[in-house]
Amino acid sequence: MQDAARAIISFTDSQAYKKDRKQNEQPESESSDSPIEIAAYLEYLRNKLINNNAIKQMIKNHNLLQSITLLTIFKLNNHSNQKVDRLRFNVRHNSRWCLNWIKIYGDAQDFADLVNVGYGKVICISLSTAGGIGEEEDDEIRNGLNNIYWFLKEQHEGRNWYSSFQPLPFLVRQTEEQIEEEGAIEEIEALMNNGYDIDIKFMANGAKTETLNHFIHNN
Incomplete structure (x- = not known):
């Protein structure tokens, strides 16, 4: 390892x-x-x-x-x-x-470490299809939606299997900020309405629900 x-x-x-090399230098072949x-x-x-x-x-x-x-x-x-x-x-x-x-x-501390390295942004990358950017493969889109759903859901509600932990409201706020910064809410809505297959539409609805759940859990 x-x-x-x-x-x-x-x-x-x-x-x-x-990436940081000067613009006038000859780029190296990869x-x-x-x-x-x-x-x-x-x-x-x-x-x-x-x-x-x-x-x-x-x-x-x-x-x-x-x-x-x-x-x-x-x-x-x-x-x-x-x-x-x-x-x-x-x-x-x-x-x-x-x-x-x-x-x-992972456990609650592992979740915190993921948020600290910007995991909320990472899980949105595969959704950036509306503007022609990001991975457009259906499997990547499904994985992205699934990750958003479960990452937020377990922060909202906690987890009672494998590594159990209580709700993580502070991490929820940070994760939602990262998701919003990536413009993922608009991407999720586009996936809900743009004629993708039924699995993607279903997952997009679930992900959108979890992004709205902070209103429920904060009241």
Whole structure:
């Protein structure tokens, strides 16, 4: 797990460095080897995170958690050829699932750590289809809606299975602010009304309900 963590952090740092380079410098060509390797490391972590001890080990490494969060939008909207686009998508997809497993199996402190790295924004990325941005694959849309629903629902109501915890009203406010900043409410409404399949419409309605539930839980 340490090798995976080092590789992921190093890769993310190198991407940040390239992004910050001066505009007049010649851009470097992107090797396909690095995304392949990083996607494999992320898939390895994704499989490990079903274990609670692995979650705690990862959460303690804030740089790793931050790096995985950043990789959920790796090269988003930066299109190349089909092969390269697929490699980039695999990096984003596995990064999102790493965070998703923490959401599913984590405790209240893990939820707080997710909010602190902007998970409320991350789970909205796959919904940004109305303006032609973001992932448009139906599975990614379903996952995004499902994550919004359960992340908010368990903060509103608490959880009585696996890692149990009481309602987390302070985290709810932070998460809703992150969701609103991403314009996700409008995206959810678009998914409710734009002729998508019945599963997506149903999930969009559920996600919208949870974004409105702060009025119920605050009264």
